[in-house]
Amino acid sequence: MTLTDYKYGDVIHRCFRCGYCKFPINWMDVNNCPAYARFRMETYSCGGRLWLTRAWLEGEIEWSDHLADILYSCTACKNCEVKCPLSFNIDILNMMIAAKGEMVERGEVPSPVKEFLENIQRQGNPYGTSRAKRGEWMEGTGIEAYQGQEFLYYVGCVGSYDTRGQETARILGKVLQKAGVSFGVLGNDENCDGNEVKNLGEETLFEMLAEENVAQFQGLGVQKIVTLSPHSYNTMKNDYPGFNGEFEVSHYTQLLQGLIRDGGLDVSGGYNATVTYHDPCFLGRWNEEYNAPRAVLKSTPGVQLVEMARNKDGALCCGGGGGNFYIDLLGGSADSPARRRVREACETGANVLAVACPNCLTMLEDAVKAEGLEDKLAVKDIAEIVGEACGIK
């Protein structure tokens, strides 16, 4: 592909590299692009990546492993798109995903990305674990298979396979049971939602996953979906309609907010902690849902909610987006975004860092260990906090 064939060939040169894309909620530092925060070379800034992409497509530089690492270090957190003051900002992230797509087409992606995509193709999850084990998380919970209940509870890959994600998936299931919500799950029949696949530039695989999932949901008569992961929520809400998949999609915090507000869930058991909340990118910047998770926390007795300096559309990504919870191009340093984020959480005086995303949960919990903060800060999913408040052990 040349620049003229590239979908954004007529716009990519318009980035001036002014650097607004690096800012958080204000101008407090230039570290809100997770990749730039990690490496601090201009190549890793949003503007640097765009200039490199253009240079690559114009033949000014050659493809290299390093170039691929730089492009795939983008977590698709959307900070650049939200902060860029220029009129083409809506295309910035798409330019990057399209560049990744070009690398996929050429078969020139970092090896962990290749592995990630192959695993999804083979087993429907990035870990490469058997499809037959996808439903193991629900053993002993009494959670039913979906057979026409009001909600399909879509768990996602991290909730289904990651140990910590599985705990959260189970607790959320129990909370929904306790609230009397009519729901069912797909178990071993659940497949990857495709959100990360799309952001890694594998459009064909994404389309296949989306079409299969839509067909499966429609075949089962699904009308309402509640997701554990904001990543699933994002793609099912925003991408699946493009595949004739019109469903009423909620993130679980939105459902819990309504249940608690309407008296459908008793959280009077409370949760005594000073809590700070980390906005997941695919709930926050991607879907502008900043209120529901905070409303759930505020309505839980005993929770004292304190905000980090970077919050809402200025929140720092945990570094797990764009498949990086698995491909891990941003790890291995005190400057890794997850480690920066848990230090910020500690600065608030909170003893609990609340999350609403299984990817963030695993990223930030690992970061707490790496920073040696286990005695000061616990990372909890909001489902776990609510679970404790309504007496679920």
Added chain:
Amino acid sequence: MDSVYQALVDIVGQEHVSNRQEELFIYSYDLGTTEPHRPDYAVIPRTTEEIQEIVKLANKEKVPVVPLGGGLSLAGLAVPFRGGIALDLKRMDSILEVNEKARYAVVECGVSQGQLTSYLERNFPHLTHSEPGAPPTATIAGNVAIHGQGDLAQPYGFNSDMVNGLEIVLPTGEVCKFGSCSIGSGWYTQHPLPDVGLFLGWSGTTGIITKVSIRLFPSKKIRGVGQFVVEDEELVPEIMYKLTHTQMTEDVIAFSQAIPPFASGLQHFTINIVADSEKELEFKHEIVWDDTLGEYIRSGAGGFLGFRSGLQRPQVSKTSDWRKGGGFEYVGAIMPVETYPECYRRGRDISERHDIPYTVLGRCIGAAHAMMFSWTYAFNRADPETIRQAREALHETDDLALELHGTIWKPGLYGQKLVMERLDPNTLNLMKKIKQMLDPNGIMNPGNWEVS
């Protein structure tokens, strides 16, 4: 293995040095029209000590060192014309001290303008600093190194006049301090000790600024901007003179631009007015709009367009997209205020001849002692012809600025040549001696301010 690369790795660590094509490509470019030149290495140090070691290595190996702050000069001042080490200083980003009572801040060289603005707003809301028109990613140190100005230029002058002290890594690797900090006192004044003029305005050719003490100023509770417009450019100098006489304004800018077309040809003023109370604001409004500008309003020569609370922080990067092309560059020159009409007319003519929408702006410095006048030329980064047009327009404007008895601000290589052709020969010779004394191997940002 490249021995210089390995030595750099030993100094800053593997992750903070690169000789790979991607970093060399990015650090070869300025954001303006200057042709790129690739460095051999890109290095991002964290400490003054690391910079010392890098400079010592560069002397030993005779490798150029090109310091880089925000990289927003647009004049190619951090382009590695002779290769060597592109030294990105933005990791040195700690605000070391804010002395509230003595109103100064000590910052490392990578601290951005926006970082200090945000820090002061959150922690010392009654203090502010002079923020330049550049995007807030521009650094404090980079700005003073090029004699920048900001939104307090009218009452307090150039940002480089606000320097209380500097820490410098000399081209030979020694660390020097200047100002009161050099005798172990606080960083509260650069006077009365020997001044720091060897390092300001030299574009990093005489040393690397690693710490700066910059003056802070009172930040009033109410800050806002009033707008005023006249049709006749000949009125601008006298209006600036009268406004500065009031001593009631914080920033006075006159500008004219082709976009939007209905405003083309008009001279717009933005006038910052600040106050601690509505009573004070009302008093200042009366002095500025009624007593000073009222005569123009009443005669129909000028119009008051309103006052808006809150300062519009720089969004200058939007200029880059006027041709949907991602690029612009400007000539800035320190000019006598009386030349505004000629600067406007001749600048507009240059723009129109090069088929570029014109944008000119004059920011008042001091009590109308001078103005920083800028002629801006947008270009399309994807269209080499528009880049060539902009470059030609810039060169013509450099010539124009000197013809009108101005002094080019942060000139690129073309402008530096013009300036040095006109410089007093004894001054030029002194510059040469200073440069040879400080930088015997000629490693610091070579190509810039080179006296033959």
